[in-house]
Amino acid sequence: MAQTKKQKMLAEKLGDNQAVHGFDDALKLLRELKTTKFDETVEVSLNLGVDPRHADQMVRGMVVLPSGTGKDVKVAVFARGDKAEAALAAGADKVGAEDLLEDMQNGNLDYGRVIATPDLMGLVGRLGKVLGPKGLMPNPKLGTVTPNVAEAVKAAKGGQIEFRVEKAGIIHGGIGKMSFSDEALKANFDAFVDAVVKAKPSGAKGKYLRKAGLSSSMGPGLKLDVAQVHGA
Incomplete structure (x- = not known):
């Protein structure tokens, strides 16, 4: 099958697909290969030496x-009284209790983060079957069940993201847009990798950070030199 012009350009630019790159070189290559008009997301993938089927990994x-x-990021908050007012003042998109529960039960789940005060978790628990599969269920370990809902809202709006290992031991995360400066993306990359490294579980054995890759929404996946990855 004949290659398209785009495929030929990719093949020429990529060369040896087994090659590994430093972050700066990989980002430069992604920029050179960009052919879309929209602002693509820059994504990181980390292959970890864990088996998430085990709780301690x-x-x-x-x-x-x-x-x-x-x-x-659209944020919904389950809170009442002063906490509800504080959440709204902090920039929450939707705040409520029984009314928010009913709204979500009716299928209105267009949120990137759901936060709740501890006293309303009994109410929020009724949404486990709809929030759980979407990764939106509030969790005290992640700071989304908290009496300080205002700070949680500000964090969600200010660049806080969640990461979670998948079945194959891989973590994916968006670290910004192609329109960001090289320095901004590198700062986000370092923060992301550092957080994953610090989250190393007690049950992890052997080498923890095994492989790393960088890609964009519509671009190729590039292998990163793990020896150069921050925190490795």
Whole structure:
């Protein structure tokens, strides 16, 4: 089958697909290969030496990307009274209790983060079957069940993202947009990798950070030199 012009360009630019790159070189190559008109997300993948089927090898956490995400995160908060007012003042998109529960039960789940005060978790628990599969269930370990909902809202709006290892031991995360500067993306990359390294579980054996890759929404996946990865 004949190659398209784009495929030929990719093949020429990529060369040996087994090659590994430093972060700066990989990002430069992604920029050179960009052919889309929209602002693509830059994504990191980390292959870890864990088996998440075992509870003591689960890797999950939150990290604040210092340069932000480039996305407007919609935040819903379960709170009443002063806490509800504080959440709204902090920029929450939707705040409520029984009314928010009913709204979500009716299928209105267009949120990137759901936060709750501890006293309303009994109410939120009724949404386990709809919030759980979407990764939106509030969790005290992730700081999304908290009496300080205002700070949680500010963090969600200010570049905080969640990471969680998948079945194959891989973590994926968006670290910003192609329109970001090299320095901004590098700062986000370092923060993301550092958080994953610090979240190393007690049950992890042998080499923890095994492989790393960098890609964009529509671009190729490039292998990173793990020896140069921050925190490795």
